[in-house]
Structure formats: C-alpha cells, structure tokens
Amino acid sequence: MMTDIDRQEFRKRLKAAIDAKNLSQGELAKRIGVVQSAISQVLNTNRLPRVEILVKLADELDVGIDDLLGRQAGSQFEMVCRSPKVAGLVSKFVSLNLEDQDRVVKIINALSSDGISSTT
Numbered sequence: 001m002m003t004d005i006d007r008q009e010f011r012k013r014l015k016a017a018i019d020a021k022n023l024s025q026g027e028l029a030k031r032i033g034v035v036q037s038a039i040s041q042v043l044n045t046n047r048l049p050r051v052e053i054l055v056k057l058a059d060e061l062d063v064g065i066d067d068l069l070g071r072q073a074g075s076q077f078e079m080v081c082r083s084p085k086v087a088g089l090v091s092k093f094v095s096l097n098l099e100d101q102d103r104v105v106k107i108i109n110a111l112s113s114d115g116i117s118s119t120t
Contacts, residue, residue, distance in 0.1 A: 007046045009070050015043055017061040017068065020087035032056040 018028055025039040034053060041047045049057065058065045093104060 005048065005069050005071075007048065010048065010068060011043055013063075013068050013070060014057065014061075016084040016087060017057075017063045018043075019084050020091045021061055022088075022091070023061075028057075028060065031060050 018025070021028075023031075025043070026036045029036040029039045032053065033056070038049070038053070042049050048054075054065055054068065058068055093101060096104065
C-alpha cells in the first residue's frame with residue numbers, strides 16, 4: 001500500500017538514483033514525459049508519483065520499483081549501491097570502455113592485496 005511507504009526515504013532513494021545518473025530534474029522529466037515541476041514536487045513534498053510515472057522513473061533510472069519504495073532488502077551489492085557515492089561510482093565504471101574497466105579492477109585488486117582499505 002502506498003500509505004505504508006516512508007515518503008522521506010522514497011525521496012532520498014529517488015534523489016540518489018537521479019544523482020547516480022547525473023541527470024537534472026528537467027532532463028529526467030523530459031525523458032519520462034512529464035513537466036519538471038512534477039519531479040520537483042515528488043522530490044520536495046510528500047507527494048508520491050502515480051504508478052505509471054513510478055514505472056517510468058524506475059526504468060529511466062535503471063532501478064527497481066521495490067528499491068525506490070524501500071520494499072526489498074536485496075543482495076549485498078544492491079544494498080551497497082544505495083549509497084549515492086557508490087551508485088555514482090558504479091555508474092561511472094559501467095560507462096568506461098572494457099580496457100579502462102580492466103585497469104580499474106587491477107587497481108582495486110592491487111589496493112586490496114596491499115591491505116589498503118578505506119573507512120568511508
């Protein structure tokens with residue numbers, strides 16, 4: 001039921017997904033066929049989008065509806081990617097060509113094998 005959704009958490013998840021795709025509200029609105037103020041209202045008020053808009057948002061942002069609504073625990077990878085910082089890095093990684101992806105993996109493996117870790 002939509003009334004059981006934590007609307008503040010929904011807004012946070014939606015904003016993180018938009019940020020991970022590096023989209024403006026206007027660009028997202030254009031891509032899903034709504035006016036920019038509709039996106040703004042969802043991000044800045046307790047208004048939830050209609051189901052058909054929610055589907056379009058999830059599709060455009062490459063996230064699951066359940067993830068946006070916070071209704072699924074998901075895998076460890078999915079839970080980690082809810083962090084806007086990690087989601088942004090994943091988005092950038094997948095946009096790299098295969099050669100650059102391999103370089104990034106080698107760097108991460110080298111850091112991991114050296115015992116270097118981050119606390120953030």
